[in-house]
Amino acid sequence: MIVKMSKWATPEQIAAVETKLHEWGYKTGKMVGEEITLIGVYGDISRLPTGEIREMGGVDALIPISRAYKRAAQKGEPGRLIHKTVRIGDMEVGGDALTVIAGPCSVESEAQIMEAARMVKAAGAKVLRGGVVKYRSSPYSGWEGIGSGSVEALRHGLKLIVKAGKEFELPTVVEVLDPHDVAIYEDMGVDCLQVGEPNSKNQALLNRLRETPLPVIHKRGNSLDIEAYLLWVERIMAEGKENVILCERGIVSPNRYTRNTLDLGGIAALYYQLSCLPIAIDASHGTGIRDLVHPMTLAGIMAGASVVLVEAHPNPLVAKSDGFQGLFPEQLTRLVTACERVWELRRCLEPLYIPSALLERQYETRVAADRTRFFGVT
Amino acid sequence: MIVKMSKWATPEQIAAVETKLHEWGYKTGKMVGEEITLIGVYGDISRLPTGEIREMGGVDALIPISRAYKRAAQKGEPGRLIHKTVRIGDMEVGGDALTVIAGPCSVESEAQIMEAARMVKAAGAKVLRGGVVKYRSSPYSGWEGIGSGSVEALRHGLKLIVKAGKEFELPTVVEVLDPHDVAIYEDMGVDCLQVGEPNSKNQALLNRLRETPLPVIHKRGNSLDIEAYLLWVERIMAEGKENVILCERGIVSPNRYTRNTLDLGGIAALYYQLSCLPIAIDASHGTGIRDLVHPMTLAGIMAGASVVLVEAHPNPLVAKSDGFQGLFPEQLTRLVTACERVWELRRCLEPLYIPSALLERQYETRVAADRTRFFGVT
Amino acid sequence: MIVKMSKWATPEQIAAVETKLHEWGYKTGKMVGEEITLIGVYGDISRLPTGEIREMGGVDALIPISRAYKRAAQKGEPGRLIHKTVRIGDMEVGGDALTVIAGPCSVESEAQIMEAARMVKAAGAKVLRGGVVKYRSSPYSGWEGIGSGSVEALRHGLKLIVKAGKEFELPTVVEVLDPHDVAIYEDMGVDCLQVGEPNSKNQALLNRLRETPLPVIHKRGNSLDIEAYLLWVERIMAEGKENVILCERGIVSPNRYTRNTLDLGGIAALYYQLSCLPIAIDASHGTGIRDLVHPMTLAGIMAGASVVLVEAHPNPLVAKSDGFQGLFPEQLTRLVTACERVWELRRCLEPLYIPSALLERQYETRVAADRTRFFGVT
Amino acid sequence: MIVKMSKWATPEQIAAVETKLHEWGYKTGKMVGEEITLIGVYGDISRLPTGEIREMGGVDALIPISRAYKRAAQKGEPGRLIHKTVRIGDMEVGGDALTVIAGPCSVESEAQIMEAARMVKAAGAKVLRGGVVKYRSSPYSGWEGIGSGSVEALRHGLKLIVKAGKEFELPTVVEVLDPHDVAIYEDMGVDCLQVGEPNSKNQALLNRLRETPLPVIHKRGNSLDIEAYLLWVERIMAEGKENVILCERGIVSPNRYTRNTLDLGGIAALYYQLSCLPIAIDASHGTGIRDLVHPMTLAGIMAGASVVLVEAHPNPLVAKSDGFQGLFPEQLTRLVTACERVWELRRCLEPLYIPSALLERQYETRVAADRTRFFGVT
Numbered sequence A, B, C, D: 001m002i003v004k005m006s007k008w009a010t011p012e013q014i015a016a017v018e019t020k021l022h023e024w025g026y027k028t029g030k031m032v033g034e035e036i037t038l039i040g041v042y043g044d045i046s047r048l049p050t051g052e053i054r055e056m057g058g059v060d061a062l063i064p065i066s067r068a069y070k071r072a073a074q075k076g077e078p079g080r081l082i083h084k085t086v087r088i089g090d091m092e093v094g095g096d097a098l099t100v101i102a103g104p105c106s107v108e109s110e111a112q113i114m115e116a117a118r119m120v121k122a123a124g125a126k127v128l129r130g131g132v133v134k135y136r137s138s139p140y141s142g143w144e145g146i147g148s149g150s151v152e153a154l155r156h157g158l159k160l161i162v163k164a165g166k167e168f169e170l171p172t173v174v175e176v177l178d179p180h181d182v183a184i185y186e187d188m189g190v191d192c193l194q195v196g197e198p199n200s201k202n203q204a205l206l207n208r209l210r211e212t213p214l215p216v217i218h219k220r221g222n223s224l225d226i227e228a229y230l231l232w233v234e235r236i237m238a239e240g241k242e243n244v245i246l247c248e249r250g251i252v253s254p255n256r257y258t259r260n261t262l263d264l265g266g267i268a269a270l271y272y273q274l275s276c277l278p279i280a281i282d283a284s285h286g287t288g289i290r291d292l293v294h295p296m297t298l299a300g301i302m303a304g305a306s307v308v309l310v311e312a313h314p315n316p317l318v319a320k321s322d323g324f325q326g327l328f329p330e331q332l333t334r335l336v337t338a339c340e341r342v343w344e345l346r347r348c349l350e351p352l353y354i355p356s357a358l359l360e361r362q363y364e365t366r367v368a369a370d371r372t373r374f375f376g377v378t
Helices: A011-023 A050-054 A110-123 A151-167 A179-188 A203-209 A226-237 A264-274 A283-287 A290-303 A329-352 A357-364 A367-375 B011-023 B050-054 B110-123 B151-167 B179-188 B203-209 B226-237 B264-274 B283-287 B290-303 B329-352 B357-364 B367-375 C011-023 C050-054 C110-123 C151-167 C179-188 C203-209 C226-237 C264-274 C283-287 C290-303 C329-352 C357-364 C367-375 D011-023 D050-054 D110-123 D151-167 D179-188 D203-209 D226-237 D264-274 D283-287 D290-303 D329-352 D357-364 D367-375
Strands: A002-005 A028-032 A037-041 A059-063 A086-088 A091-093 A099-103 A127-129 A172-175 A192-195 A216-219 A244-248 A279-282 A307-311 B002-005 B028-032 B037-041 B059-063 B086-088 B091-093 B099-103 B127-129 B172-175 B192-195 B216-219 B244-248 B279-282 B307-311 C002-005 C028-032 C037-041 C059-063 C086-088 C091-093 C099-103 C127-129 C172-175 C192-195 C216-219 C244-248 C279-282 C307-311 D002-005 D028-032 D037-041 D059-063 D086-088 D091-093 D099-103 D127-129 D172-175 D192-195 D216-219 D244-248 D279-282 D307-311
Touching (some): A002 A011, A011 A037, A011 A050, A099 A329, A110 A127, A110 D367, A127 A151, A151 A172, A151 A179, A179 B179, A192 A203, A226 A244, A264 D283, A279 A283, A283 A290, A283 A307, A283 D264, A290 A329, A290 D290, A307 A329, A329 D290, B011 B037, B028 D037, B037 D028, B050 B059, B099 B329, B110 B127, B110 B151, B179 B203, B192 B203, B264 B279, B264 B290, B264 C283, B264 C290, B279 B290, B283 B307, B283 C264, B290 B329, C002 C011, C011 C028, C099 C110, C099 C329, C110 C127, C110 C329, C127 C151, C151 C172, C151 C179, C179 C203, C203 C226, C244 C264, C279 C290, C283 C290, C290 C329, C307 C329, D050 D059, D099 D329, D110 D329, D127 D151, D151 D179, D179 D203, D216 D226, D226 D244, D264 D279, D264 D290, D279 D283, D290 D307
Parallel strands (some): A099 A127, A099 A307, A172 A192, A192 A216, A216 A244, B099 B307, B127 B172, C127 C172, C216 C244, C244 C279, D099 D127, D099 D307, D127 D172, D216 D244, D244 D279, D279 D307
Antiparallel strands (some): B086 B091, C002 C059, C028 C037, D002 D037, D086 D091
C-alpha cells in the first residue's frame, strides 16, 4: 500500500500519517518528490484500517500494491503454481481430472430428477446439479422452485435431488439463497452448496457459509472485476474455510447478443496468475443460448477451467425454467466426450506454456547487443 | 409480446403455439412474412409463462412489446403523468416538497448518532439515515457495524438511531441485509427500510419485504438496465405493496475515475416515462468522491429526483466507514440550502417542458408543406 | 510514476532501472519492502518512455501517480480553480455566460438550414450547428450528408451553413471526418470544428487538428474513462493548441433504455477536479430520446457544463437523419429559456460549494476530541 | 422490421404508415391489439429509410426482426453453415487450415523486421504483421512508428516489411490509419490491410476501403455489440467487396485486470450463428498481458476463430512499443505448435456438435408423454 499525500500536505500531516502507521505496527518508507510525498506501508495490509488513513489530513489517495485477498490467492511462483483440490462428496475436484457437473435448472418432480440423474450418469458427468428454490427475474414467472414457500417444501425438494444422486452415485450441488436455510441443506445430505450470481455480494449469506463444512461454488457477480470477485470469495474463507470453487458465468458488456459476456480472460488470469482455487465455467448462464454452450464450455476449459457447470434436461421442451439454455440429452453426452478430449489435450500441451519470468533473464543479457543489432546504437 | 417463429417452423408448429396461447386465455394475431411468421399476444402478459413458449417447437425468440412490470410502471399519459407519494413516518415523500435524507454511513455510538442527528436537523434535512449492519467489500475491514454479530447487537444499534431520530423529530431509514431481521427492524421502530445495492437482486430479501408495512427504498443494482431494475422493484410490489422508493446510486461503466457512474438519464427516464414511484439520488455512493457529491446531487434533482440520500458525519475524519465520501457538517448545510433552491427552480420551470406527443399532431399537418419548402418535392 | 519491481527482482536489476532513469535526467527515490521494492520517478513524466521501462528485467508494473495530460489539466487549486475560455467566432465560450449551440443533425437544403438558423436565433441560442458529412451506423441508410461524395459537394454544404450563420449572425460548428478536409472547412469560413464520437480516437484526424487555428469540440468516445479521454484531447493540444472544448455525449453501460448513458459525474469530475477546458453537454446523442433531452441538458449544466449542444429542426418529422432526437422549435425555445435560468441559479449557488481541502485542517484539530466524544477513547 | 404504433395513434396515422411503406414497395401485415397496433414490414429492410418511418405521426418505435447486415451475414442453415475463405497473398484464410499471423507491434528497423520475419517463419506462422504508423494512447509516447510524419517515411516503412515478407515468403498485414494512404499501401505491395480498434467506426476510412482489392482485417471496436460490429463491417462490403476478415480483440467490461475483455462468446456467436466471414482472435491486445496470450489464443480457436493474430518480437525487452504484450521467440514457437494441435482437435470434434434445430422435432413429439411422465398431467 502506498499513501499518496496531497501537494498541499504539511510536514506535520506527513509525520502524523507515519506515526499512526507505526502505532499499528507497520514499517514504512518514504519518497519525497518535487510536488508530492509518498509513504509506503510494508507487510500484510489486509487488516489495515484504510478508511482511517484515507481520512487523515493531507492524505490524497491510497494506492494498492499487494492484494487484499490472501486465502484465495495464488501462492506459487511462475513455473511452479499451486492449484488446490476441493472434495464434493467423494469426488476430488480441481486435480488431474476434469469434473463435469450437469443437471436441470430446476428439480421439477421425482420422476424428472430421477430421469435427469440417469441422463447425467449415462453422459459420463460426475456430479448432479438442480435448483430447488429458483431465482427468477420476473416476480410473475409463476414457478419459483419445488422447494419455495415453506421449510417442508424445501426439505422435500432437497430430498428428491439427494435421492436421485444416491441412486446414480452422483454427488449433488444445490443453490442456497437464504442464510437461514444452510443447516437444512446440510441436514438433508446435499454435497455442495452454490451461491448464485444475484447473491454474489450477499454479505449475510457469505458470512454464514464460513461455518459450513460443505464445499461452496461461488459464482462471480456480473459487475465484478476479477480481483473484486476474489475479495468477496475471500469473505467465505476469511476464518479458515478452504473448500471453495470459483465460477465464471458471465459479466455485463456492450455485447447484447449473448445474455452475459463470458470473461474467459478472467478464467485465464485466475488460473495462471491470481488464485489457487479450482475454476468452473458455466456457459449455460454465460451465453443464455443453447447452441453456444458447447463451444464456450470447450473454450473455457482451454482458458483454465477444470470444472464444467452445464444445464441439461431429459426434455428441455417441457422444462419449467430456463429450458431454452438447457442441453438435450444427446448434446450433453457429446459435450462430455468433447470436454474430456479438450481436457486431455490441455494437459498434454501444458509443457508448451513458458511463463515470461523464466525467459526474462536470458533476454536481458542480450539487450545491449540487440539494441546495437536492431538500431545501431549501444 | 411477439412470438417470432424460426424460418424452418412448420405450419403445425405455428398452429400449436397459437393453440397454446388461446388455451391460456390470450387473444393472438399473426403476420406471415416471406421468411418468417410472427404471432402477437394481446393483453396483460406479465403472467405469461414465457419459458414454456420459448421451448415450443419452431419458436425462435420472444420479443417484448409491453412492459412486464405493472405496479411500478407509469400509468399516466404525456402531459398528465402520475407521480405517487410515499410516507416515511409522518413525512410525505415524492410530493410537492423535496426530501433530504442525511446521516452517517454507520451508527458508531450513541454520542455519535446523537450528534449526527443534531447536525442533520440543523442542516434542514428531514430524515435521518445510518447503517447498523454494514456492507464491506473486504472481509478484513474489521468493522461491520454496531449491530453486527448478534440479535442483541442489532437491537442495540437500532435503538440508538431510533432514539436519535425521536430526539430530533426525524424519521429514520436503516438498511436491512437479512430477511430474518425484518421483524426486528419493525419492532424497534425504524420508519423506513433500505435495500442496498449488493442486495438489489436478493430474492429472499425482496420476497420478505412484500409483507412489511414499512416503506422501502430499493437501490438499483450496479449492473441493471433501468427496466430490469423496475422488474426487481416489482417483486416487492407484486402482491399489493405500494410504498416503495426508487434510488439511483451508480452503475458500472468505462469511467474509472468515479467509484460508480450515476445514471441520471435513468432518473429522467423513470420520472418522465417509466415509473410512478418517487426517485432518490444517492451521490455519495454514486461518485465515491466527497467533493463531487454536491454538484451531482443538484444535477440529480434537475434530472427528476425528489429525494436526496446523502452521507454526512459530525467529523468524517473519525468515521469508522466510508468517511471519505461523507460530507462535513458545513457542506451538508449548504447542500440542503442549494437543494431547496434547485428544487424550487425545477418546479418553477416545469411548465417549460412540453412532451412531444402534445406537438406531433400539429407538425404532422405540416409535413407535406415542409417537404416542399425544404426539398422542393411534394 | 512508481516502478514496482517484481518479488524476484535482483539487486542488479533494481540498480539498472535506477541508472536508466538517471540517464534520462529523472531523480528517483526508493522504498525497499519485505517482498518488493518500489522506485519513485520525480518530475514531469509525460515524456518518459514507459514502454522501455516496463520491459526492463525485474520490472513488474508501472503505477501512475501524476497525470500524463498536462495542457488539458486543471492547474488551479481547491477554491481557486482555473477555467479557461475559448472563442467561437466572436463568441466567448466557457466564461460568464452559458453558450447554447443548436441546429439540425444535418444540413439538408438551403431552405432548411436557413429556416433552422432562423429558429435557432429566435430561440435565443448563440451558435448554429449542422452536419454536412454524416456518420451513419448502417451503410444502407441512404443519406450520408449533403456534403458527402465529392469535394464540390462538401464545399457546397459548408457554404450553405456558413451563409445561414452569417444571415442570422450565428457562428457555425460543423463536424469534420477526414483529416484531408480540414483545410476546406477553414477555407469555407466555418467557425468551429467538431470531432464526433466515432472519431474520438482517430489519431490521424487529431494530429491534423493540432495545426488548425479554429476551435475544436472533441466528443468523448463511448468507451473512454474520463482521464483516458483527456489524454486523447491532449493529443490535439500537445504542440501548443489551446482552444479545445470538451463534450460529454454518453458512454456504454448496462442501461439499454437510453441510447447512451450520459456520464454527468464525468462532467463534474472534469469541472471540479481535472480540467481547465470548457465542457459541453450533448443530451441529444446522450439519450437518443427527444423527451429526455430537456431534463438531461438542465442536469448537465448543474453538473458543470457551460456549453449546450442540442439538435433541433424546424420540423423534425421531415428530417433526413436522427429526427427522432431533434427538438421541435417550441421545445428548443423553452429549453434555451430553462437553460438560462438554471445557469443563473448555478452561478448564484457557487458560493455554497466548499471544497473539502478548505475544511480539513479545521476538522483535523478536532480529531482527538471527537474520538473521545464519540467513542470514549483518546 | 415491426413498426410499433403508440397507444395514442389514430387510425389515420396507422394508415399513413402503411401507405408510405407500400409506396416504397414493401408488403406489410398488421396486428391490432387491445392497446397498440403493430405493423410488420416484409422483405429486405436493409435499405428501408428507418429514420423517416420513426418520425411519422403516432409511431412509437421500430423493432428489428431480421438483420440489417446482409453480406457479412451467415446464410446457411443449422447443420449446413457457410464459411467463406479470404486470400491474403497466396494464403487461403478461413478454410481447412488455421492461419497464424505474427510479428512485432512495430517495424523498428530493417534489421529488426528481418529478424522478426525469420522468427515468424521459423515458428511456423504463415503471415507477417507489423505496424508502420502506430496508434498511441498518449501523445507524448515519442514513437509513432517508422512510417509516421511523411509520405516518404511511410513508403520507407512499408518497403521494409514487404521486403522482409518476400525474403521469408510470408504475406504481410499492415494497419492503415488514414484513408488517403490506402493507395500507397497498395502500391508498395502490402498483402492485407488492417483497421485498428480506434478506427473501427471511422466512416471515411471504411468507405475508402470499399475500393481496395486487398483483403481487410477489421477489428471490432471495444464498445460495439457483436451485431453493431457486423453493421460497421458491412459498410466495407456494401458495394460488393467480399474479402474481409473479422477480429475480436477485446471490449470494455467491469473486469479491470486485463487491458480489455476478450468476448469469445462473440466469436462463437459469429461462427455458429451470425456470419460467414473468417474470424481472428487477437489475444495480445485482448489481454494486454504477455503471459495470458497463450491460453487465450487457444481458447479463441476453440470458440470458433480460424485466424490467430499475435504480437512477438525477437527481443521484446528492446521493443519500442507494446513490448510488454509481445511474445518471446520461444513462446511464439510453442504457441504455434499448440495452436495447430488445438485446431486439429477442434476439427476432429466437429461431428460432436449438434445444433438444436436438428433435435427439436424429435423432442416435440415426446412433449405430451414427457409431461405425463414428469408431472403426471396430460
